[in-house]
Amino acid sequence: MTLSSVASAAVISGLPDYVIREPRGFYHSLNPATKLSVAALEVVAAFVIPGWLGPGLVIAVLLATAAASRTLRGLMVIGLAALPLVVSIMVVNLFVLPGASDPIVRIGPLAPTWSGLWFGLMTTARLLAFSSAVALAYMTTPIDDLLADLARRGLGRRGMFVIGAAVQMVPRTIERVGEITDAQRARGMDTEGRIWRRARGLVPLAAPVVFGALAEVEERTMALEARGFTAPGRQTLLRVPADRSIDRALRWLALAGVVAVAALRLAGRMG
Amino acid sequence: MALLKRWVARQFTTRVIVLMPVAIAINIVLGYTVQSVLKLPIYVDSIGTILVGCVAGPLPGAATGILSNLIWQYAPGIGPGSQIGPFAITAGVIGLLAGLWGQLGLFRPRRGHALNIAAAVVAVVLIGVLALYTYGRAFESPDQFANATFKDPGAFDQSRFFFLAIMVVFVGLVSWALVLRRDVGAVFAISAGLFTGIVAAIISAPVYAFFYGGLSGSGTDAIVAAFRAGGDSLYQATLKQGLLSDPIDKMITTFIVFFLVGNLSRRFVARFPNGEKLVGPEVQPELAPKPEAS
Amino acid sequence: MAIELGSVRYRYAGSASSVLGPIDLRVEPGRVVGVAGANESGKSTLCLVAAGLAPGVIGGRLEGSVRIDGVDAATLRPHELAQRCGLLFQHASTQLSHTTATVFEEVAFGPCNLGLPVAEVVTRVWWALRTAGIEPLASRDPARLSGGQGQLVALASVLALRPRYLILDEPTSELDPAGTQLVAEALERIVRETGAGILLVEHKTDVLARIADEVVVLDHGAVVLSGSAAAVLADPRLAELGVEPPAGVRLERAVRASGLEWSAELEEAVE
């Protein structure tokens, strides 16, 4: 199969549209490896460029990309998920930053410091840049596109299976754990009492998850064998994400960016 | 080279490949559920990793740990997924260690023969000395923690205090396991957990310090804050906190895995690469695999 | 041309005694051989042995011979076996790969494993979906199907490897009446249209009465009854062997037991 374009492959093979799942929009249609390279550059830049320039620049770029690819809302959700950590970072650093001695105000024994505030904000900015960069790649790249692309770049079918199945297994496991919780509560497992009573629920909750999964592993192993999983040679890929010249250009740019940032840092010119 | 290839291939059978995604999902889901349903202050987000390590070997264990964190970071379904990725290194080492423990037969049920008891005592002494050394090194700065929390400085040597806290949990778990199962093997498993926890703390601390200013967004941050108030550096405060919570968490996790593996049907365990090391030679013939039901 | 089991005995790894055997059995193309028996009478083991997965994949020791179209099953590797002899279990959820987003890709998983060209994969998938009667489901998410639909997807996934024989281990036991009906219809169609030979383990003797040509009954791993479906299912020893006779047979027996005559009128009413 040619790698030039997804559309031409579809014409040749007669795959239905819902299998091709042509990505919509420019950022979505970039090759998964390209998006990961860009994310890597963003993470490195956020952490390696000192001062506000690094995280500030990266967050600006991320927001612009998210707005263009209509993923701002998703990014907000990710940001909210980090809220407990952000609060903790702000509070702890504000009040107890080792070596800080520039209090903003004194309230009894509490003395929030300016350097604590800046350090907290900086850590928060880097943290948000990091999780948003990864989240953006995730939101614009379906996991099977990523796997198909990795497969083309050498990931074997075992690796593909482990990652692909793990992602789908998470919601199934949540469902399963819910059923187990129901069954044990119906048998009187205490989820509301004192800590040591609740601690007694640990094994009744964890064990059926593991045992049930292992009992299934037998049948799933044989079902995989019965579907030719261990056949020799490489497996056929139904769909391969496009890898255009712009992708290659962007990846080279990202690599150059990482090298440049690291080199500048090492040379100490930005410090 | 061919030997190495065989060693790798032996660990990644189809059965292990099928188990790995399940274990990854268990890592991601179970820890979160324990916190939300039972409201217990522990993570237990490495049950799957340690399980794979001990039934399949070090490489699948490491792979399960690393992939768990990367997948959780990439596709954060529940819990603190969007910050977990950098700890893939720790998770990988935990899996690797679990694989070693499995291959050494530490998760095997053992009866109280004199030899087993002697070996258990040696294991406890070894792990105790190791822990004492680590805590001594990590806490070698003056007693600032005591300054921050206890009015009387010098009343506590904090390294001893923390060492003691860990050992209390250790002894508690071991005796609970011995009462519950009358099985000397638990001593080995929980010792392995303590070792794993110490290693995990040492590896995680710089990651925490670099990425998140030493904080995790959970209740343990209060401990970090207390150390910092005592004058510790970012890294040192994080390490000390880790040395308190990680060993406890990993001891509980290995305890659970030990209990699970002991309760597993021999038939399932025996078909995994590490099977015979877990079932052990002490199994009576009637415990040998029974026919599969229709 | 057939699956032939010649005085087969099998025992699981680590087990001291045989759970199966001696068994002589023949499944010819175009015929449906039903297998009934109490739980733990060796039916599932028989499936694994006939499909060549025991001892190939799960270990254990086999005596006697298992030949598929004259080839000794022990000499075939799992993916070669899969193309001669498809295997289906009772839970649809354990048989799906959980790595795919659509039913189409799920059914394509097997052919892709074999490394077939995309065009060939597409042809096989459509053929398998049509044969299983689930073309309309092709674009659906395999994780969100009813039990009966899921089982048919699993069936299509096995068919896509173009096996000449199918071995089905209680394919309807987890299904409601509507789901059971769907699977039974699909099996009838498969035999009619593809001339496949089927070995069908089934608790629901009503299903066996409907589609099986012959039936064998196992007890403690050995064949204790065999013959035409009608004769075996009407055998008075069935109940004591742990097999519930079909509804019609039970009714006939109840009528006779009360001293009434089983008239043609009654028989017609029960049909």
Add this chain to the structure above:
Amino acid sequence: MTAPGSTAAGSIAPAPSVEFEGVSFAYPDGTRALEEVSLRIEPGESVAVIGQNGSGKSTLVRHLNGLLRPTAGRVLLEGRDIRREHVAGLAERVGLAFQNPDRQLFAGRVSAEVAFGPRNLGIRGQQLEERVVAALEAVGLGGEAASNPYDLGYSRRKLLALASVLAMRTPILVLDEPTTGQDARGVVRVRAVVERAVGEGRTVIAISHDMSFVAECFRRVVVMRAGRVVVDGGPEVVFGEAAWPELRAAHLEPPRAAVAGARLGLGSTPTDAALVAALVAAGRGRG
């Protein structure tokens, strides 16, 4: 109320009445599973709930012990709204055996598994032991007390899960698909468990797809479709010809005996025994 064959540990509290008052339920994702279900079950009744998968049967019974709480309407036990009661407390009165045993078995020994429920209810010592033994005997697993649950086949694991709920001796017993995956012997066991529980004055509510089990073991049958109760009555009503259009709409088939009885013009004969009795009464079928 002490049932025949029960021991000192075996007295079971009198069953409370059960009442659903206009209960509606929607899952968080918006799926509407119950639509204004009203149902009253008297103490000691045996009720089968039938319907296609997804018709709301499992959702309905999960309201009995508070695992699910109605989005509208009330569930009452003995006239008291259970809204404020904890699941762990309701477990004393309502025992619920789930369909899939692998979602609950956790212990290394069969006996420990069965002891889990009653232990949570505060039963200890001799009493606990007696309950475990009696429950295992009831499902025919008396000889397996020391086995590993996962060394039993699926059907026996299912019987074990049933035993683990029986040992709690709840006045109300709810069974979700108890005969699925059972062979003829297993079905006989399950029937015996149901009949005995009814004999002890317990309320038994079962979800099932097995129509002959439903027709022969239960005195009342509730048919559900799309979250509503569409037919409710004795087996002769529910499986009678007049109700067939409703059954078919719910993708259910009446038992063979009912079909034969209707064809022969014998009225409603949901069980083999009923058909035979009708034949005798009509003087038909004799040579």
